[in-house]
Amino acid sequence: MAGPTPTEAPERTRVGPAERSTDGHTPDSVARAPMLAIGGWPAWLAIGGVTLLAVLGALVAPSLSVPRWARYAPLAVSLVVFGLPHGAVDHLAPARVVGDRPTGRWLAAVGLLYLVLGVAYAALWYVAPAVSAAFFIALTWFHWGQGDVYALDALGATHLAERVTRLGTLVVRGGLPMLVPLLRFPDRYRDVVDAWVALFGGGLDASWFFAPETRAVVGGAFAIVTLATLTLGRRHGGSPAWRRDAAETLLLWAYFLLVPPIVAVGIYFCVWHSLRHIARLVAIDPAARTAFAERGAVAGLRRTGRDALPLTALSIALLVGVAVGVGVQTDVRTLAALYLVFIAVLTLPHVAIVTWMDRAERAGLARLAAEQ
Numbered sequence: 388m389a390g391p392t393p394t395e396a397p398e399r400t401r402v403g404p405a406e407r408s409t410d411g412h413t414p415d416s417v418a419r420a421p422m423l424a425i426g427g428w429p430a431w432l433a434i435g436g437v438t439l440l441a442v443l444g445a446l447v448a449p450s451l452s453v454p455r456w457a458r459y460a461p462l463a464v465s466l467v468v469f470g471l472p473h474g475a476v477d478h479l480a481p482a483r484v485v486g487d488r489p490t491g492r493w494l495a496a497v498g499l500l501y502l503v504l505g506v507a508y509a510a511l512w513y514v515a516p517a518v519s520a521a522f523f524i525a526l527t528w529f530h531w532g533q534g535d536v537y538a539l540d541a542l543g544a545t546h547l548a549e550r551v552t553r554l555g556t557l558v559v560r561g562g563l564p565m566l567v568p569l570l571r572f573p574d575r576y577r578d579v580v581d582a583w584v585a586l587f588g589g590g591l592d593a594s595w596f597f598a599p600e601t602r603a604v605v606g607g608a609f610a611i612v613t614l615a616t617l618t619l620g621r622r623h624g625g626s627p628a629w630r631r632d633a634a635e636t637l638l639l640w641a642y643f644l645l646v647p648p649i650v651a652v653g654i655y656f657c658v659w660h661s662l663r664h665i666a667r668l669v670a671i672d673p674a675a676r677t678a679f680a681e682r683g684a685v686a687g688l689r690r691t692g693r694d695a696l697p698l699t700a701l702s703i704a705l706l707v708g709v710a711v712g713v714g715v716q717t718d719v720r721t722l723a724a725l726y727l728v729f730i731a732v733l734t735l736p737h738v739a740i741v742t743w744m745d746r747a748e749r750a751g752l753a754r755l756a757a758e759q
């Protein structure tokens with residue numbers, strides 16, 4: 388990668404020279420306010436509100452089901468609102484995270500990374516769609532867990548210092564959206580993954596995975612890992628940040644058990660994972676940080692949104708091009724599958740960038756390595 392290597396970054400969130408000498412904030416406090424205002428309250432309200440609606444729905448009209456078009460609506464919205472755009476700043480973020488200006492070399496390095504990893508993974512989908520599908524779920528498990536560990540740190544968590552707790556938290560936070568829907572909605576889950584593989588003419592041959600016995604064992608194990616991780620964290624003080632971690636974890640368990648999976652994952656992608664990453668993007672960009680500090684969350688979001696616009700538009704154009712090029716059917720299930728496979732291909736380089744950012748900021752799992 389061009390530019391400075393992560394090991395050259397002297398501190399966790401290195402900010403621009405002007406900010407470092409004048410605003411007097413420590414790096415953690417720089418990240419905290421945007422995380423709370425952008426990735427905290429909106430996410431809690433949206434996910435809490437939808438969970439409440441699901442509870443009310445189950446009590447008042449248990450036979451009511453979400454219409455087919457509405458199930459896919461959050462995924463469709465994620466094309467333009469927070470979801471796809473959260474990765475469309477990847478060309479600027481690595482430079483900013485080390486306090487650099489994004490130069491041509493940075494852009495070329497990120498472009499090359501996207502090209503190499505994206506093409507390789509797209510080829511893998513053609514050659515081995517079922518393996519690629521499993522890899523996509525595993526990758527998202529890691530990436531969404533990694534995103535939440537970053538957010539917990541930014542919100543002031545001190546209970547994730549130990550290796551086992553930090554790793555456990557990543558596993559739990561990533562497993563909530565990737566595993567819990569399977570426990571309650573195996574058929575819908577299978578249907579979604581089937582549709583990805585069907586795009587390449589393949590079929591999914593993993594009935595055992597969706598069987599009640601497997602789900603009981605896997606669900607029980609995941610519940611134990613959840614409780615063990617929270618208990619380990621509590622030993623380091625039942626701080627307000629630990630209580631928030633526990634409350635979020637319970638909320639997400641309830642949410643993914645109650646809300647139908649395509650709706651649940653679609654909303655979560657926009658308002659939880661993506662908004663938390665966007666809060667991080669606001670914190671590392673001097674212009675967005677200033678807009679946020681002076682004019683609030685919407686101004687910060689607008690600034691980062693401007694940065695995300697060109698590559699969001701390019702990605703949508705590419706997606707439409709692929710859809711038209713391969714002559715995909717206009718059935719909503721197939722269109723959603725195409726979109727998710729497209730996201731999968733973009734996610735591999737995106738995860739590489741975010742993992743690199745974690746190293747540069749000594750955040751996430753890289754915080755463990757830094758403490759060795």
Ligand SMILES: CC1=C(/C=C/C(C)=C/C=C/C(C)=C/C=O)C(C)(C)CCC1
Nearest residue numbers: 523524527565568576579648649652734
């Ligand atoms: C929709 C859906 C699924 C998977 C979605 C995935 C894997 C989304 C990944 C999105 C990413 C990685 C976005 C970028 O950060 C499941 C859980 C298989 C079944 C339930 C419905």
Ligand SMILES: [Fe+2]
Nearest residue numbers: 473530664737
């Ligand atoms: Fe992401």
